[in-house]
Amino acid sequence: MRDFAAKLLTLCRIISGVDGEKCRIAGETETPTDLLIEQLQYHQLIPLVYYYRQQLQAAGWDFDQGTIELLKSYTFANISRMMIVEHYLQHLDRLFKKNFIDYRVFKGIVTAKSVYHEDYLRSFGDVDILVRADQLQVIESLLQREGFTHAEDLYSNFPEEIIQKYSFARHFNRAEPYTIAMDVHLNLSGRLHPFQFDSAEFWENSTAIIINGGTILTFDREYQAVYAIYHTFKHYFFKLIWFIDAFLILDQKQLDPGKFQQLVKKYKLTKLLVFYSQITLDLFGRLPRAIQQIRFSSQRPHRIINAQTVLQGTLPYSQSRARILLPMYYLPGWVRRLRFLWTQLFPPIETIRNFYLQDGPQKKFWNYFNLRCRAITDLILNKPQEE
Amino acid sequence: MHYRQSNNVDWKKFEQESVLLDLSSGYYFRLNAVGTYIWPLLDGKHNIAEIVAEVVKRFEVSQRQAKKDISSFIQYLLAENLIEKG
Numbered sequence: 001m002r003d004f005a006a007k008l009l010t011l012c013r014i015i016s017g018v019d020g021e022k023c024r025i026a027g028e029t030e031t032p033t034d035l036l037i038e039q040l041q042y043h044q045l046i047p048l049v050y051y052y053r054q055q056l057q058a059a060g061w062d063f064d065q066g067t068i069e070l071l072k073s074y075t076f077a078n079i080s081r082m083m084i085v086e087h088y089l090q091h092l093d094r095l096f097k098k099n100f101i102d103y104r105v106f107k108g109i110v111t112a113k114s115v116y117h118e119d120y121l122r123s124f125g126d127v128d129i130l131v132r133a134d135q136l137q138v139i140e141s142l143l144q145r146e147g148f149t150h151a152e153d154l155y156s157n158f159p160e161e162i163i164q165k166y167s168f169a170r171h172f173n174r175a176e177p178y179t180i181a182m183d184v185h186l187n188l189s190g191r192l193h194p195f196q197f198d199s200a201e202f203w204e205n206s207t208a209i210i211i212n213g214g215t216i217l218t219f220d221r222e223y224q225a226v227y228a229i230y231h232t233f234k235h236y237f238f239k240l241i242w243f244i245d246a247f248l249i250l251d252q253k254q255l256d257p258g259k260f261q262q263l264v265k266k267y268k269l270t271k272l273l274v275f276y277s278q279i280t281l282d283l284f285g286r287l288p289r290a291i292q293q294i295r296f297s298s299q300r301p302h303r304i305i306n307a308q309t310v311l312q313g314t315l316p317y318s319q320s321r322a323r324i325l326l327p328m329y330y331l332p333g334w335v336r337r338l339r340f341l342w343t344q345l346f347p348p349i350e351t352i353r354n355f356y357l358q359d360g361p362q363k364k365f366w367n368y369f370n371l372r373c374r375a376i377t378d379l380i381l382n383k384p385q386e387e
Numbered sequence: 388m389h390y391r392q393s394n395n396v397d398w399k400k401f402e403q404e405s406v407l408l409d410l411s412s413g414y415y416f417r418l419n420a421v422g423t424y425i426w427p428l429l430d431g432k433h434n435i436a437e438i439v440a441e442v443v444k445r446f447e448v449s450q451r452q453a454k455k456d457i458s459s460f461i462q463y464l465l466a467e468n469l470i471e472k473g
Contacts, residue, residue, distance in 0.1 A: 073417075076406055080415035083397050083408045120401075178413020 005311035018285035044123040115248035148172040250288035282307035391431030
């Protein structure tokens, strides 16, 4: 795994344009192709590795012809996937406009279109849209008419009013004639998340991107950057692609660093940004343009999350533990941290998923107490739990 | 005989090759360098003889071989509804 991490580090340095000689892979041992593909898929990096294969080879990453062919096949699949999403978004845009529905697209497709040399370099799964609450019913019925169904996921067991109240995203899937997954958001962060965004502000600060010759609205660059930083945190820094996204967004010449810093301050993300920047500097060998002035109080990598843990795609914590403990490092102020910890340990009774499973316990205080005791024990013992 | 690309097919070049996407099914097809060269010629204006002549000019292949390969390529595209006659 150390060998694989060294390869990914080389990829980061090539992306950031840091001198190739400084990032040569030393003493490479061969990674089996199936493991390599599996790891690259996990980090959503296959098209990028194929695209940069010559520079990677020059830096000492040894690919055999079979591996290159495999990477190429995956890249072709990604190109076709991008074409499908583009066509579908164009169709959806026409449908929404016809029904007077306003929306903003964000995340995967926007990042792919805005900051990568070629859009197919950014693999992504779902199409994420932000919509207005008063138009949600119309959107749901339109999507259902389009053949979408609610995805069977974490939130599908919650009643509608709880999904609305806590701003959970709705997940939709369509299998025919081709697979499209869509996440419909009413807010950019759920009510139980440690950071809260003013979605209306993001909505108002929008810009157009071109998709298949048509224009679709998304957030301004500075807002995309703020969201990208938050997103790496939201998913506990697990995937390298999120760091690459944020790096490329923050490295754009057109991005206004002053406006970005104001937003970071407004949404109390300063500590998180410093944390992100330390890891980014270790990964990419330099900081992106918009945050080059950031200074660190300590040069030592964090013992829990650092460039190495990101490259390896693992944390010493289970996801459930990470979700609760990591914000303790970068939430500003003890009051906020303790409030967050309390909400995580004792979340509102209606957001405990187990109550909504078919054979789950009844909604009684004693059952809630039992579930919390079990969750806290699992947390202390570092066992996985999903809620 | 003339052939033209179906309306529900999108095409994107990638290096020397290309992707054909059938939008009605979501299936995609990977074209090699020769297929990629031929695809734009399936515009309803070029006939088979003209396409064969273009391929012979561009690639090191005999006319007989080119004719045989292009015919089977066109049959495949027809069978997959990626092109139509006319």
